[in-house]
Amino acid sequence: MEIKFADVSFEEINYNLNFALKPKQITGVYGKDYAYLIRFLLLNIEYSGNILVNGKEIKEKDKKNFCYLAKNPYFLTETVSDEFYLVKKELKDSSKKFIDKIVSSLNMVGLSKDYLDRKINSLSKSEKKIVQIALGLITNPELVIFEKTLSNLDGNNSNRIKKLIEELRSDYEKIIILIDNDINNIYELSNQVIILQDNFLSGSNKEIFSNIDLLKDNNIEIPDIIKFINDAKNHGKELSFSKNIKELGKEVIKNVKEINK
Amino acid sequence: MSSILSINNLSYEIDNKIFFDNFNIYVEDKSFTSIIGINRSGKTMLTKLICAIIPTTDKCILDGIYLNKEKVLKYITKIGIATNDFKSPFLFQKVKDELFYPLSNLGYSDNKIEKIVNKQIKYFNMENLLDKNTYDLTDGEKSKLLVVLALIHNPKLLVLDDIFSDMNKEEEQYMINKLLELKKHGLTILNITSKLSSIYKSDKVFVLNNYKIEKETSFDELIKDTKYLEKLGFSIPFEIELSSKLASCNAIDNISLNIEEMGNMLWK
Numbered sequence: 001m002e003i004k005f006a007d008v009s010f011e012e013i014n015y016n017l018n019f020a021l022k023p024k025q026i027t028g029v030y031g032k033d034y035a036y037l038i039r040f041l042l043l044n045i046e047y048s049g050n051i052l053v054n055g056k057e058i059k060e061k062d063k064k065n066f067c068y069l070a071k072n073p074y075f076l077t078e079t080v081s082d083e084f085y086l087v088k089k090e091l092k093d094s095s096k097k098f099i100d101k102i103v104s105s106l107n108m109v110g111l112s113k114d115y116l117d118r119k120i121n122s123l124s125k126s127e128k129k130i131v132q133i134a135l136g137l138i139t140n141p142e143l144v145i146f147e148k149t150l151s152n153l154d155g156n157n158s159n160r161i162k163k164l165i166e167e168l169r170s171d172y173e174k175i176i177i178l179i180d181n182d183i184n185n186i187y188e189l190s191n192q193v194i195i196l197q198d199n200f201l202s203g204s205n206k207e208i209f210s211n212i213d214l215l216k217d218n219n220i221e222i223p224d225i226i227k228f229i230n231d232a233k234n235h236g237k238e239l240s241f242s243k244n245i246k247e248l249g250k251e252v253i254k255n256v257k258e259i260n261k
Numbered sequence: 262m263s264s265i266l267s268i269n270n271l272s273y274e275i276d277n278k279i280f281f282d283n284f285n286i287y288v289e290d291k292s293f294t295s296i297i298g299i300n301r302s303g304k305t306m307l308t309k310l311i312c313a314i315i316p317t318t319d320k321c322i323l324d325g326i327y328l329n330k331e332k333v334l335k336y337i338t339k340i341g342i343a344t345n346d347f348k349s350p351f352l353f354q355k356v357k358d359e360l361f362y363p364l365s366n367l368g369y370s371d372n373k374i375e376k377i378v379n380k381q382i383k384y385f386n387m388e389n390l391l392d393k394n395t396y397d398l399t400d401g402e403k404s405k406l407l408v409v410l411a412l413i414h415n416p417k418l419l420v421l422d423d424i425f426s427d428m429n430k431e432e433e434q435y436m437i438n439k440l441l442e443l444k445k446h447g448l449t450i451l452n453i454t455s456k457l458s459s460i461y462k463s464d465k466v467f468v469l470n471n472y473k474i475e476k477e478t479s480f481d482e483l484i485k486d487t488k489y490l491e492k493l494g495f496s497i498p499f500e501i502e503l504s505s506k507l508a509s510c511n512a513i514d515n516i517s518l519n520i521e522e523m524g525n526m527l528w529k
Contacts, residue, residue, distance in 0.1 A: 032399045124300055124301050125300050125301075126300060148400075151400075151426060151427060152345070152423070152426045152427070153300065154299035154300045154455045154494050154495060154496060155299075155491070155494050155495050155496030155497070156299070156494040157300060157494070158496060159496075181399075181400055181401070181427070181429060182429070183429070184499070221429055221430065221431065224499035224500070224520070225499070227520050228499075228503070228520050228523070228524070231520055231521055231523075231524040232524060232527075232528060234524075235524055235527075235528035236528070237528055245499065245502050245503050245506070248503065249503060249506040249507060249510075252503075252507060252512065252527065253507065253510050253512050256507075256512045256527055259528075
């Protein structure tokens with residue numbers, strides 16, 4: 001599946017959206033206007049321009065292939081199992097082997113079958129988010145939208161969900177939209193970046209983040225690693241665009257040793 | 262040093278499961294105190310106990326007042342609480358109405374209310390938010406409004422429950438500096454959080470783990486042991502993680518909280 005936005009706009013915003021979403025790609029979305037993107041894709045607002053799914057204008061039935069994970073997961077029943085069967089009912093899924101679908105969904109997020117018996121109120125914040133993802137994956141959607149799923153999590157749990165998002169991209173070939181208000185997460189995880197702030201900006205991770213002036217001019221926070229790399233540059237040191245601290249640290253130490261030689 | 266808040270021998274259980282067992286903590290008057298804990302360490306429950314949302318009897322003492330059924334009103338007017346725990350924390354559509362409501366609830370005259378609200382708006386530089394709808398605010402703006410609301414009745418103690426988690430770095434540092442300014446005028450700030458970048462300027466740090474205070478320390482001491490913090494499950498702020506790695510390889514002399522300072526040490 002490929003989704004293409006061509007000059008998409010709405011009366012409340014004064015810019016046009018132009019970009020394409022492809023499988024095996026994480027598109028990071030940052031900026032206060034991010035909700036419009038969700039509303040466009042879920043056909044909640046009348047838009048001008050074209051949203052094309054595999055070349056044809058988007059229709060209600062295309063949404064079956066989308067999974068939208070809202071910021072705060074909410075549950076209507078008492079156990080994880082009941083939640084799955086509620087989804088079954090909503091989907092009017094009459095398959096006898098629904099349990100197989102549940103198990104493969106749980107597999108994708110790395111949860112064991114034991115979780116089905118868990119009471120919702122015994123789950124931690126991050127477990128709730130992971131169960132929310134598993135519930136969303138039951139239809140085997142091609143597009144998964146994470147709305148600030150990474151916010152409000154401590155280090156271990158955030159790393160666990162980051163790993164899961166990356167696996168959905170690489171192993172399950174999903175199209176992923178990752179909305180986050182921590183610019184560091186956008187930098188670390190996304191291949192493509194969309195900014196919906198005062199203007200619309202889009203580009204590859206490198207196109208957006210290697211251009212400090214572009215970030216500054218558009219009031220976009222600068223990721224910590226980029227700040228550091230830029231500071232080194234001002235001292236006459238060219239560092240490569242590492243995505244994590246370990247790589248960056250190694251490179252810095254190598255460079256410092258060269259200076260000291 | 263006198264304490265503004267003390268909790269003595271607090272025990273709390275639900276359905277025979279013990280959460281807090283003989284728990285003690287003292288928060289110094291006019292201090293910026295942080296309690297750090299990961300998800301499920303007991304942060305939100307502790308907040309609820311301190312703020313009388315979960316009732317207890319004579320275990321919490323705030324500014325000399327014992328928290329119990331009779332004195333609960335007197336007790337809670339001395340506290341301002343800002344929490345991210347509620348899904349829809351606001352009552353009104355307009356930010357302005359939200360700010361006026363708590364004071365009219367206290368029976369203040371319209372004149373007085375207007376004066377107080379205007380002062381707060383000016384202090385926190387939020388004129389641009391006044392006519393907005395509360396549901397149109399960004400997460401960072403919502404958190405800011407929650408703090409301002411918590412302070413509007415001029416409490417002695419401000420309790421923050423993970424309030425910085427939805428703020429970006431800039432918003433977070435702005436708010437902390439504003440609060441430290443208020444500290445000079447007598448406010449005590451109790452920052453209960455999992456976000457380590459919000460505790461740099463704390464006078465004292467408590468580590469909450471599994472419903473117990475595991476450590477009572479200073480920020481400078483705490484960051485010397487990043488392994489300990491990582492093991493507990495905290496995410497380590499970029500500056501601390503990188504500079505402690507570099508310091509351990511002798512590339513720089515000490516842990517730095519500032520990227521430019523780090524650069525100056527490295528590329529001199």
